[in-house]
Amino acid sequence: MNQAFLDRVRIVLVNTTHPGNIGGAARAMKNMGMSQLYLVDPYRYPHDEATRRASNADDVLEGAVVVKTVQEAIEGCDLVIGTSARERRIPWPLKDPRACVAEAASPRHQRNIAILFGREHSGLTNEELAMCQLHLHIPTNPDYSSLNLAAAVQVVAYECRMLAQQETVEVSEASGWDMPLADAGDVERMHEHMAKTLAEINFIDPANPKQALTRLRRMFSRIRLDEMEVSILRGMLNRIDKAVARNKAD
Numbered sequence: 001m002n003q004a005f006l007d008r009v010r011i012v013l014v015n016t017t018h019p020g021n022i023g024g025a026a027r028a029m030k031n032m033g034m035s036q037l038y039l040v041d042p043y044r045y046p047h048d049e050a051t052r053r054a055s056n057a058d059d060v061l062e063g064a065v066v067v068k069t070v071q072e073a074i075e076g077c078d079l080v081i082g083t084s085a086r087e088r089r090i091p092w093p094l095k096d097p098r099a100c101v102a103e104a105a106s107p108r109h110q111r112n113i114a115i116l117f118g119r120e121h122s123g124l125t126n127e128e129l130a131m132c133q134l135h136l137h138i139p140t141n142p143d144y145s146s147l148n149l150a151a152a153v154q155v156v157a158y159e160c161r162m163l164a165q166q167e168t169v170e171v172s173e174a175s176g177w178d179m180p181l182a183d184a185g186d187v188e189r190m191h192e193h194m195a196k197t198l199a200e201i202n203f204i205d206p207a208n209p210k211q212a213l214t215r216l217r218r219m220f221s222r223i224r225l226d227e228m229e230v231s232i233l234r235g236m237l238n239r240i241d242k243a244v245a246r247n248k249a250d
């Protein structure tokens with residue numbers, strides 16, 4: 001049993017409305033041997049209904065980390081997976097739970113792996129999905145594709161356990177790459193910096209930047225930046241910022 005892999009998977013519930021779903025997710029996780037639960041700005045939490053639905057998984061619930069933003073929830077991760085019940089406008093690599101989990105277990109990923117789950121009524125926003133490298137869709141009846149939130153967590157947690165049970169998985173082996181993959185928090189800060197600089201040089205219109213920035217995000221998520229690459233890009237942006245400031249002063 002590869003418990004180390006299960007320990008690295010972070011289930012992130014974004015803006016959950018019903019406390020019962022938080023409890024149900026905690027239970028689903030504990031059944032599968034997982035414990036890293038992050039709650040991004042939940043509507044009602046802590047709540048009796050969450051504790052009741054967690055049943056004997058109250059330790060997972062009590063250990064849940066409550067944060068204000070998705071950005072905080074993905075710090076310390078080198079892969080961010082967004083779950084989605086439907087197709088989005090700009091297509092992202094879309095995989096089923098088994099394929100996503102297999103990719104997550106690749107030796108390239110040495111840090112935590114975040115899997116984001118959306119709001120009961122509206123799912124994840126396009127901005128949140130654009131922070132992810134992979135989109136996970138649970139194959140369903142196309143006419144009725146939306147699972148209950150805790151049920152979706154259960155399906156994904158089950159796939160994590162099935163993979164962890166394979167004796168052959170070597171999750172801690174070095175990947176053969178010379179640099180570790182970048183922390184998702186640092187990648188987010190780089191995107192924010194890039195958006196500011198690109199607006200400053202009038203490459204994008206801050207009032208209407210959406211498509212170009214989303215496509216840049218998709219490109220970088222396809223590449224999977226390492227630590228050094230993020231630092232080179234930040235250095236480039238800093239130089240551009242300085243040149244712009246000098247130009248303005250002249």
Ligand code: SAH
Binds near residue numbers: 137148
């Ligand atoms: N009406 C929303 C559905 C939200 S369901 C929408 O159209 O997006 C709540 C959450 O459960 C989703 O954000 C997702 O995290 C998860 N979920 C539900 N069904 C899913 C599916 N078929 N595949 C992947 N995730 C799913």
